[in-house]
Amino acid sequence: MEKRTYKRKDTVTPIMPNEYGKLPPQAVELEEAVLGALMLEKDAYSTVSEIIRSETFYKESHQKIFQAITSLIGHNQPVDILTIREELSKMGALEEVGGAFYITQLTTKVASAAHVEYHARILAQKYLARELIRISSDIQRNAFDDQKDVDELMQEAEGMIFEVSQRNLKKDVTQIRPIIQEALEQISLAAKNDDGLSGVASGFHALDKITSGWQKSDLVIIAARPAMGKTAFVLSMAKNMAVQYNSPTAVFSLEMSNIQLVNRLLMNVTEIDGATIKSGKLTQDEWTTLTSKITELQDAPVYIDDTPSLSVFELRTKARRLVREHGVKCLIIDYLQLMNASGMNFGSREQEISIISRSLKGLAKELEIPIIALSQLNRAVEGRTGAEGKRPQLSDLRESGAIEQDADIVCFIHRPEYYKITEDSQGNSLIGIAEIIVAKHRSGATDDVRLRFIGRNAKFMNLNEGSTYDSAPQPAYQVVESRMNTEDTDFDPTMLLPHSDSMPF
Numbered sequence: 009m010e011k012r013t014y015k016r017k018d019t020v021t022p023i024m025p026n027e028y029g030k031l032p033p034q035a036v037e038l039e040e041a042v043l044g045a046l047m048l049e050k051d052a053y054s055t056v057s058e059i060i061r062s063e064t065f066y067k068e069s070h071q072k073i074f075q076a077i078t079s080l081i082g083h084n085q086p087v088d089i090l091t092i093r094e095e096l097s098k099m100g101a102l103e104e105v106g107g108a109f110y111i112t113q114l115t116t117k118v119a120s121a122a123h124v125e126y127h128a129r130i131l132a133q134k135y136l137a138r139e140l141i142r143i144s145s146d147i148q149r150n151a152f153d154d155q156k157d158v159d160e161l162m163q164e165a166e167g168m169i170f171e172v173s174q175r176n177l178k179k180d181v182t183q184i185r186p187i188i189q190e191a192l193e194q195i196s197l198a199a200k201n202d203d204g205l206s207g208v209a210s211g212f213h214a215l216d217k218i219t220s221g222w223q224k225s226d227l228v229i230i231a232a233r234p235a236m237g238k239t240a241f242v243l244s245m246a247k248n249m250a251v252q253y254n255s256p257t258a259v260f261s262l263e264m265s266n267i268q269l270v271n272r273l274l275m276n277v278t279e280i281d282g283a284t285i286k287s288g289k290l291t292q293d294e295w296t297t298l299t300s301k302i303t304e305l306q307d308a309p310v311y312i313d314d315t316p317s318l319s320v321f322e323l324r325t326k327a328r329r330l331v332r333e334h335g336v337k338c339l340i341i342d343y344l345q346l347m348n349a350s351g352m353n354f355g356s357r358e359q360e361i362s363i364i365s366r367s368l369k370g371l372a373k374e375l376e377i378p379i380i381a382l383s384q385l386n387r388a389v390e391g392r393t394g395a396e397g398k399r400p401q402l403s404d405l406r407e408s409g410a411i412e413q414d415a416d417i418v419c420f421i422h423r424p425e426y427y428k429i430t431e432d433s434q435g436n437s438l439i440g441i442a443e444i445i446v447a448k449h450r451s452g453a454t455d456d457v458r459l460r461f462i463g464r465n466a467k468f469m470n471l472n473e474g475s476t477y478d479s480a481p482q483p484a485y486q487v488v489e490s491r492m493n494t495e496d497t498d499f500d501p502t503m504l505l506p507h508s509d510s511m512p513f
Contacts, residue, residue: 211248
């Protein structure tokens with residue numbers, strides 16, 4: 009028998025299927041079934057309209073057919089084979105989608121129109137998967153570009169992913185029974201409180217009486233012109249929430265550093281002149297007051313983030329973590345116009361502010377906590393004359409009417425004394441008085457609230473509260489100057505400071 013020899017072939021590493029390439033996530037058969045169901049069942053469109061859009065479909069021809077269906081619905085026209093053919097003819101797209109025969113064939117793809125919602129949700133998931141693949145490809149391509157700034161790339165990536173995540177925020181309807189039960193539980197909890205508040209107390213009693221505390225899911229806008237004390241107001245409120253009511257509060261400061269904010273809080277708590285704290289020229293008594301009052305703040309559940317130019321995507325990520333890990337009950341943002349919606353393209357700054365405002369309202373609903381955002385007012389206030397003319401109005405909100413629309417509560421801070429108005433119409437003194445104007449209240453009354461404002465301490469107080477400076481109205485600069493000229497070689501202020509790693513300095 010002849011012996012056969014075989015020539016050894018070169019070993020070739022087998023190529024796995026995924027190395028040949030993959031098709032994008034898709035479900036063309038389900039697309040056909042959904043379109044067919046929309047032609048056969050008149051209520052099918054209302055079932056799927058919040059789940060899918062034209063771009064949800066993978067095939068371009070299916071996108072055009074869905075656009076035709078949407079157009080018919082928008083004009084209150086019936087949806088069937090004939091009307092869709094006519095609409096596609098008007099669009100000049102009938103032949104592009106496969107002609108009249110293909111439209112007719114779609115109705116044969118439907119096993120049962122009852123499954124249309126389930127099929128639509130599968131198509132929505134496939135679309136989101138394709139979007140994530142597209143975004144990751146764009147990020148990868150840009151990351152290999154040496155000319156691309158990495159910080160800019162990260163902002164774009166955040167924006168694109170945030171935009172996709174917003175599309176996926178869908179919440180099903182709920183039967184009213186469990187909602188009524190939850191409402192009754194909230195009423196019962198409020199009844200148990202001596203103050204009758206159902207939300208987070210601000211510490212300003214007259215304001216809390218109007219709002220019943222800042223409510224869950226509410227977007228609260230605090231607006232004012234520069235120098236009215238917006239930051240001082242929310243810091244006074246944050247101190248009240250955390251120290252008096254032990255409600256964990258987070259402050260996102262886009263304008264001031266965390267050290268500046270802590271110095272503001274120290275001025276507020278100690279009632280030591282701000283210029284004195286900045287200069288460090290404190291007397292022995294003031295050092296004693298400072299060190300004793302610091303203990304109120306050291307363990308207070310106040311969390312400060314001073315990330316500049318914070319994006320809505322970053323805020324959402326950080327806010328979720330704060331609520332999950334620290335049980336934060338309220339978010340404060342200083343201020344809204346300094347935020348950005350990075351990575352998204354807008355035709356104007358007004359459109360961007362609208363997205364930011366809408367996103368803040370959505371975040372408040374998602375986390376079920378109140379979000380308080382400061383906002384600037386435009387210059388229209390300065391151009392008006394008379395005492396009433398200087399009072400802010402809703403139309404004065406800067407850059408976007410969407411802020412007024414999205415907000416549940418809009419409050420203005422008005423200090424007549426700033427405009428040299430020292431008396432009201434009844435002859436009452438307005439010196440040291442700040443008016444909190446509740447101009448919009450979606451679930452309650454609107455009214456004006458008067459508070460005391462102590463400029464040297466950047467502090468807002470209830471009218472009936474006392475201040476250590478009531479009997480010492482001496483100008484701050486004279487006090488500082490006298491201390492700076494005082495030489496006390498025997499006093500070492502650092503001896504009074506508590507030795508603790510948790511100092512806020």
